[in-house]
Amino acid sequence: MKTRIMSATAGVVLLIAALTACAAPEASPATPTPDRVTPSPVATPEPAASTAPEPPAEELTCESMISAGTVTALTDAGWTAQSKEFVVGGVELTEGLLCFWADYSVGSDHGQLYGWSPTTSEEAADAQAGLLAEGWKREDDAAGVYFTEDPQYSMGTDADGYGMTYLFGDGWVKFADTRQGLILVEWTG
Known part of the structure; x- marks a missing residue:
């Protein structure tokens, strides 16, 4: 009987040894130990410059012009936008866009206008001269040059009494x- 117990014990020990040898290897330590050498990184070559053209920038639309x-x-x-020609002081700015947002499912004159266009220095000068000739008021500011309609002819004004307003910056209007509504026009070109 003693031999049977010893044989059974030896069998269990051999089984444990065999299972341990087949077990998954130990997880590698986070930092190398002196008996393990971490291979040094191999330098990868820089990719060659692409000759493919860059994708075009976002297009100026009624939705991209103003804040999300x-x-x-x-x-x-329930409002949607309709685009119109952007004419400033008698100068048509063909690369720009004027958008009238309203609920077109009902007959109403209630809506909001937003516009943006790049300008050349000649276009800006001609447009500003045209606005002055039409009676618009000019104000110079650190942000640019403002032209605001005469409040007595305005259909609506903001809290500061300003109605329709153009802001001319460096190469844009x-x-x-x-x-106050100008802050919503975020397009920068």
Whole structure:
């Protein structure tokens, strides 16, 4: 009987030894130990310069011109935009866009206007001269040159009494139906 117990014990020990040898290897330590050598990184060559053209920048649209929050608020209210020619002081800015946002499912004159266009120095000078000739008021500011319609002819004004307003910057002009509304025109070209 003693021989049977010893044989059974030896069998269990051999089984444990065999299972341990077949077990998964130990996880490698986070930092190398002196008996393990971590291979040094191999330098990868820099990719060659691509000759493929870059994708075009986002297109100027009624939705991309103004802030995403404004687009969401207007569309949630059931409003959509219609684009119009952007004419400033008698100068048509063909690369620009004027958008009239409204609920076109009902007959109403209630809506909001936003516009943006790149300008050359000649276009800006001609447009500003045209606005002055039409009676618009000019104000110079650190942000640029503002032209605002005469408030007595305005269909609506902001809290500061400004109605439709153009802001001329360096190579661009933007427009909103109030001066405060200009902040919503985020397009930079």
